[in-house]
Amino acid sequence: MNSEAPGKTDVVVVGSLNLDLSLSVESFPAPGETVFGSDLLRGGGGKGANQAVAAARLGRSVSMVGCVGDDDAGRSLIAGLTAEGISCQHVRQHDDEPTGMAVIEVDGVGENRIVVIAGANAAVGQTDLENAASTIRDAAVVLAQFEVPVETINSLAAMDRSGLLVINPAPAVAGVDLARVDVVVPNRGELAMLTSSPVANSVSEVAAQAAQIAADGCAVVVTLGSDGAIVLDAGDSSFEHIRPHDVDVVDTTAAGDAFCGGLVDRLCSGGNIVDAAHWGNTVAALATTKRGAQDSLPQRPSVEGFTRSATD
Numbered sequence: 001m002n003s004e005a006p007g008k009t010d011v012v013v014v015g016s017l018n019l020d021l022s023l024s025v026e027s028f029p030a031p032g033e034t035v036f037g038s039d040l041l042r043g044g045g046g047k048g049a050n051q052a053v054a055a056a057r058l059g060r061s062v063s064m065v066g067c068v069g070d071d072d073a074g075r076s077l078i079a080g081l082t083a084e085g086i087s088c089q090h091v092r093q094h095d096d097e098p099t100g101m102a103v104i105e106v107d108g109v110g111e112n113r114i115v116v117i118a119g120a121n122a123a124v125g126q127t128d129l130e131n132a133a134s135t136i137r138d139a140a141v142v143l144a145q146f147e148v149p150v151e152t153i154n155s156l157a158a159m160d161r162s163g164l165l166v167i168n169p170a171p172a173v174a175g176v177d178l179a180r181v182d183v184v185v186p187n188r189g190e191l192a193m194l195t196s197s198p199v200a201n202s203v204s205e206v207a208a209q210a211a212q213i214a215a216d217g218c219a220v221v222v223t224l225g226s227d228g229a230i231v232l233d234a235g236d237s238s239f240e241h242i243r244p245h246d247v248d249v250v251d252t253t254a255a256g257d258a259f260c261g262g263l264v265d266r267l268c269s270g271g272n273i274v275d276a277a278h279w280g281n282t283v284a285a286l287a288t289t290k291r292g293a294q295d296s297l298p299q300r301p302s303v304e305g306f307t308r309s310a311t312d
Helices: 047-057 072-083 119-123 126-131 133-138 150-157 188-195 203-214 255-268 273-287 300-311
Strands: 011-014 018-025 037-045 062-069 087-094 100-106 112-117 141-145 164-168 219-223 229-232 240-242
Touching: 011 047, 011 133, 011 150, 011 255, 018 072, 037 047, 037 072, 037 100, 047 062, 047 072, 047 141, 047 255, 062 072, 062 119, 062 126, 062 133, 072 087, 087 119, 087 126, 100 119, 126 133, 126 150, 141 150, 141 255, 150 164, 164 255, 188 203, 188 219, 203 219, 203 229, 219 255, 219 273, 229 273, 240 273, 255 273, 273 300
Parallel strands: 011 062, 011 141, 018 100, 062 087, 141 164
Antiparallel strands: 018 037, 100 112, 219 229, 229 240
16 A cells, blocks of 8 residues: 655556446347346446556555546545555546446456446546646656546646656547657557557557557557557567466456556666566456456555466
8 A cells, every 4th residue: 555655656647537337248248139247346447547556556656637526436436546545636526527437348258348438537637737737747657548538638748747658548539649658558459540550460560550659759568468468669660579478367357457557667666668568468467367447456466476476
């Protein structure tokens, strides 16, 4: 558990907070089909909050910038993050918008489908950034996603800061300005959107698309699910392929968020982008072995133990 240290925070997350409703199905229903579900779970979610929890459980001091409704769900989410040691000083309670919500279906092999209702997340804007300006400026890493308005993220990129800016462009949207971003972490589909290209299948095709972004001075880490990840440093056309871990997958929800939390944890320690991606890959693998979003995010001792056992 960590609380925000006076003067400086390791990681500032600008992003979404959602109430997650997650249920299990044997297979996803076809249009017009009714299927039985089971194991309804209710808990904290949102890409921003998930990534904040992932970093906090790895030992980082974390501050969250976002917006929830002035409702029971919002108060519950703030309480949950606070219990993880995350500063919620810059989480605003909106009077007129409800807390965001996500409905998640998880099938028999652990794949998921997610529908998000933005709610108060859509209200995160310039005022929220200005209120958190000093915290953002002094952080070692600032991490953001696209479950808040892309205009807000573009404004964030233009702010003064002393640390790295890492963007997870999820869900994929148009109008992204990567000119002042240090690291971008898309999946295949998001990379295709960023490069105005078809979704690539092979690792080499993904790398060729990622090289378009790296050429402009931004490091790129593409998460590939069961194919692992690839990494290109800024200005580099060569890539490193990080192989996936062999684990028993239960639920892939928040695996990408776990990856981002691990990545920024290692970047805070001054690790290079390849080492950071290897660590993120391990954190993500462990997250797939448990149900839920934040419930699945591992603590540092578990990740270190898994890493030792994998190299023995």
